[in-house]
Amino acid sequence: MNRRILSREGWIRLAVIVASTAAFEALCRAGFIPRTAVLPPSEMATSLWHILRTGEYNKDILSTLQNVVASAALSVTFGFAFGVVLHALPRLRATVEPLLASYYAIPTFMFYPVFIVVFGVSSRAIIAIAVLLSIVAMIASTLTGLDRIPRVLRKTALIYRMSTPKRAVLIDFPAAAPHLFTGIKLAFAYAFIGVIASEFILSGQGIGYAIAYAYNNFDNRNMYGLMLLVILLATAANTALDTIDRRLQNRSRR
Template identity: 80%
Template sequence: MITREGWIRFGVVAALVAAFEAACRFGFIPRTVVIAPTEMVVSLWRLIESGEYNDDILSTLRNVLASSLLAVGLGFMTGVLIHALPRLRAAIEPLLASYYAIPTFMFYPVFIVVFGVGDRAIIAIAVLLSIVAMITSTLTGLDRIPRVLRKTARIYRMNLPARALLIDLPAAAPYLFTGIKLSFAYAFIGVIASEFILSGAGIGYSIAYTYNNFNNRNMYGLMLLVILVATIANTALDMIDRRLQTRLRR
């Protein structure tokens, strides 16, 4: 079921891509700068078919998955811990609020020295970037559990594990999901950016490598891949998130 806005949105995006294609084809944009979108698609298809970059693609996806899982798990636990200690929370909250002002990538070189060039340094920086989104979402989620549910739990004489599993977790779930969505987006950004700065494998590394070698065709194919994967994954998570949020309002 697609709404009227959905159709307009589709039309706008299609028109933009078509205008871009025309600008490239008629030479308004030189081929040395950008290749036409259709050429990007062809290039991406060839890349996947030849399997030349399969290892890099898999390595990036693996790192994104590992760092989002770590960020979600650790962030959730840290959030629960901070929620349980109100004094610590009062002190730490201003720091959490301005955390994203800190350019975290500046610390990437330090991780390289500690872990060496490789997956571990990349995962560390991606976790550092995405964990705070999960912590703040966990805090919001635990704050928003309706008091009446806690009272109900007491009437049923639930013990702590039962209450946490049957009452707290489902009640906080929509907020936790927002955290998962944000963690994934930030982890993706973190992994690709780290690979760009210094690494020996991955999609980010391959894009930087093809750029340095003037291999525009492969570079734009890989760029298209990143854009497609990120957009599809983030849009899917966003749609689930919206559905959960509407259920919350009901």
């Protein structure tokens, strides 16, 4: 059923998106939405095209992407490691579990100033807050993945008399992989949010900073161009990761 380019629902979805964009454009052009507030989508697109062609913001875009990748990589690595350790120590896990469950209730960004004082206004402060935001998703996914390894697989490993490292590589890791991927997806999404938001609050470069700067200078054209860039980047990355995630989940359900 996935073989067709788009399902019926996919076509409707596309139609809905196109129609709402067109309606938005029409409302802007007709003057119902003042130009000082929002630009029509077509002008956002031309502005984005201009930004990409002139390379005016390349440094900011690059710095944001670097920070996102660095934070996501750190979160995935350490989140996985913490997850494995917690899984191996049930007593510690029982103690930490309530924190994991209510972690995302804490407004993490309120601690950004602390990191700014420690690291200065730099990429390191941004990466620190992004890691803080995304690592727990990875820890939780690792725990779920390890919990859901079917017991029959463990028994099979026992019958084959596998050593622990061999079992980890041949049985545990592949069995937990779909959940680990969900963790990677979430870590990436949270890292993106963390980086852009910190850049927005206080920083010297990056897309978030550029948008805030354009806003403060009433530079609507560049601001909406960059905003469109963020929306497209985030949607493309999340949709791609989500598609792979769904495939993996379906495969493990067979």
